[in-house]
Amino acid sequence: MKNLISLPRGTHDILPEQTPLWERLEQNARRILALYGYREIRTPIYEDIHLFKRSLGETSDVVHKQLLELKTSSDDDGLALRPEGTAAIVRSYLQNNLDKKENLSKLFYLGPMFRGERPQKGRLRQFHQLGVEAIGPDSASPFLDAEILALAMDMLKAFGVKGPHLLINSLGSGEDKARVTDWLRERLKDFRAKLCPDCQQRFERNVFRVLDCKVAMCQSVVTEILGQGQALPLSDESKHYFNEVKSCLTALNIPFTVSPRLVRGLDYYTHTVFEITAEGLGSQDAVGAGGRYSGLLHQLGGDVKVNFGAIGFAFGLERILLAQGEQNPIVPSLNAFMVFMDVAFLPQAFAMMQQMRGSGISAGLSYNGGSMKSQLNKANKSNARFAVILGDNEMKAKSVLVKNMQDASQQLVGWDQLIPFLKERL
Ligand code: AMP
Secondary structure, X not given: OOOOOOOOOOOOOOOOOOHHHHHHHHHHHHHHHHHOOOEEOOOOOEEEHHHHHHHHOOOOHHHHHOOOEEOOOOOOOOEEEOOOOHHHHHHHHHHOOHHHHOOOEEEEEEEEEEOOOOOEOOEOOEEEEEEEEEEEEOOOOHHHHHHHHHXXXXXXXXXXXXXXXXXXXXXXXXXXXXXHHHHHHHHHHHHXXXXXXXXXXXXXXXXXXXXXXXXXXXXXXXXXXXXOOOOOOOOHHHHHHHHHHHHHHHHOOOOOEEOOOOOOOOOOOEEEEEEEEOOOOOOOOEEEEEEEOOOHHHHOOOOOOOOEEEEEEEEEHHHHHHHOOOOOOOOOOOOEEEEEOOHHHHHHXXXXXXXXXXXXXXXXXXXXXXXXXXXXXXXXXXXXXXXXXXXXHHHHHOEEEEEEOOOOOEEEEEHHHHHHHHHHHO
8 A cells, every 4th residue: 555654663553352351351450459448540541741850860771762842833842742651640649639528539540651762572662550559648558568569469460470489579668779879880890891881881771771781791790799589678667568568469369570670660659569570471571560659759849747658659561461471352343233125225224223322222224225135244243233224115014124133033113112022132
């Protein structure tokens, strides 16, 4: 096809045959979110670019390399498409004074996110996230951390995701993070020359990120400085909090692995961080990730007198759909399909179709008519339960011939009896 403009790199169409799978995923998610008391929040898909710069950290990969800025013809510059949900939710939480209205805001969002990354399998420029945030004054509790993880695992179970595996870690408090930064730099400095070019920069910008670098040489350096499975040197208070989270998970029978290398890419995380992987996704196998980010509320202008607690996660829905494996196809169907012998009967057929729809019976017809055979074929293709046939005789007698498409049985029904007749049988 010449001159066809194709869709931008790293984006995808969700075609009508796929939308039922998305709908089913969303319905399952909404059902479980309601059980846990989460309510939906919708924010714009673009925000002031400074919101992302201030929250995610100027040095994070998302801000450094992946923000998609908007160019507008007005002087409304400094806008960017949202690369993730948390920053906007916190902005909205503060702007709408939700902390004054409720003790704990349990929020979820669902929608497209945008990152200008190099497109590859599992990495898109427009992808969809379902995210959850629990924010409130004095709300930090290991039980809430565990609840959030239970919610994530319950949803993955309902989605039928294969082999979900929960990895958790603690980055400690804000003070711990500053101390561990020095500790890591001190230990890494002799190995600096061995690190990959990205990690050379991370050493300065965000040394935590060296821990989860995928490059083999960096991984062996990390093993050397951390040892196998050694935890980060956190304060006793942070260790105690993390131990409580782990005990809660064990009490809930949620299996997990502690990974001291798990640090997450964004600057705002403190204390509990986690990632959930699934089987069959290749190298991009994280279906969701999140953590505690209480400090972000003050960073974005929240009242410093309030001791905010906040934790959340986001699932990548494209990856979840891939990790579901083979799904039963969802075949669209109609209750009734109008078939008319003569194009002159179209107004009557059309009126009857609308009458059926008005009574909650899904219905269709062929707008350009065609032979009875081709119309019945169309009825078949649309998986109609009944064909409602309007021939010469029926027209005269103000009746229709209702054909059951499953067993081919037929019955004459008066126009005024059609709706109750169908309702009884659907
Ligand atoms: P993050 O906001 O980076 O913590 O990502 C949360 C989840 O979103 C990841 O675990 C992925 O499942 C998904 N995700 C992140 N970036 C992309 C992307 N570029 N393409 C597709 N899914 C993504």
